Amino acid sequence: MRKICQVALALFLTSGLAQAAIYKCVDSQGRVTYTNDSTNSKGCSQLDDDLPVSSVPSLGVPKSAPAPAADFPKVSSEQQRARDDSRRGILEKELASEEEALLAARQALQEQDGIRLGDERNYQKKLDRLKPFKDQVELHERNVEALKQEISNLR
Secondary structure, eight states: OHHHHHHHHHHHHHGGGGOOOOEEEEOTTOOEEEESOOSOOTTEEEOOTTSOOOOSOOOOOOOOOOOOOTTOOOOOHHHHHHHHHHHHHHHHHHHHHHHHHHHHHHHHHHHHHHOOOTTOOSHHHHHHHHHHHHHHHHHHHHHHHHHHHHHHHOO
16 A cells, blocks of 8 residues: 555656646747747747646638639620520420429329228328329429529529
């Protein structure tokens, strides 16, 4: 027991020796760093041992966005109009195909709703069987609405 107390006392007394001096260094660009390396003393000053050192990095000064160059490539109004017309055509084709898929999904749901299988005495079984068909109809309805919204956002 005495040996353990001696080891604990030795560790307690030498624990203060493990602390190193902290230096605050400021480089030529004004960035602040903290170090325990005293060899790089240029622009560094030793901090007070009584003051706590924060280990949270600073956010720094926000950099402003660079201004666009004057010769930045621009699109002519005719070329932009052609691109918009092409995009409108593509979206209208997608809308037409999505509306066809919606009609087919609704028809499949209606056909399945008219069928009554022998093991579906419980109405929940029928609802479970129809769920994938209802999901397809809802999917196509959302797609049609999204495409209509996208077309209405065009110039």
